[in-house]
Amino acid sequence: MGNPDDVTCRSSPVLFRLGLVELCQPVRHLEPGLYYRLKLSSSGHEALKANAHL
Secondary structure (H helix, E strand, O other): OOOOOOOOOOOHHHHHOOOOEEEEEOOOOOOOOOOOOOEEEEEHHHHHHHHHHO
């Protein structure tokens, strides 16, 4: 992992179903067992801001 913001997350399917993350590059078909690069969606950013304890 070259970027300090890279995170490995086993709960990413849940975050994906909740619409909090999205694929960085669109694919036609998700293959089970493969890893895909994800990023926070706009809903994910909103949830993060709402739950940030600064």
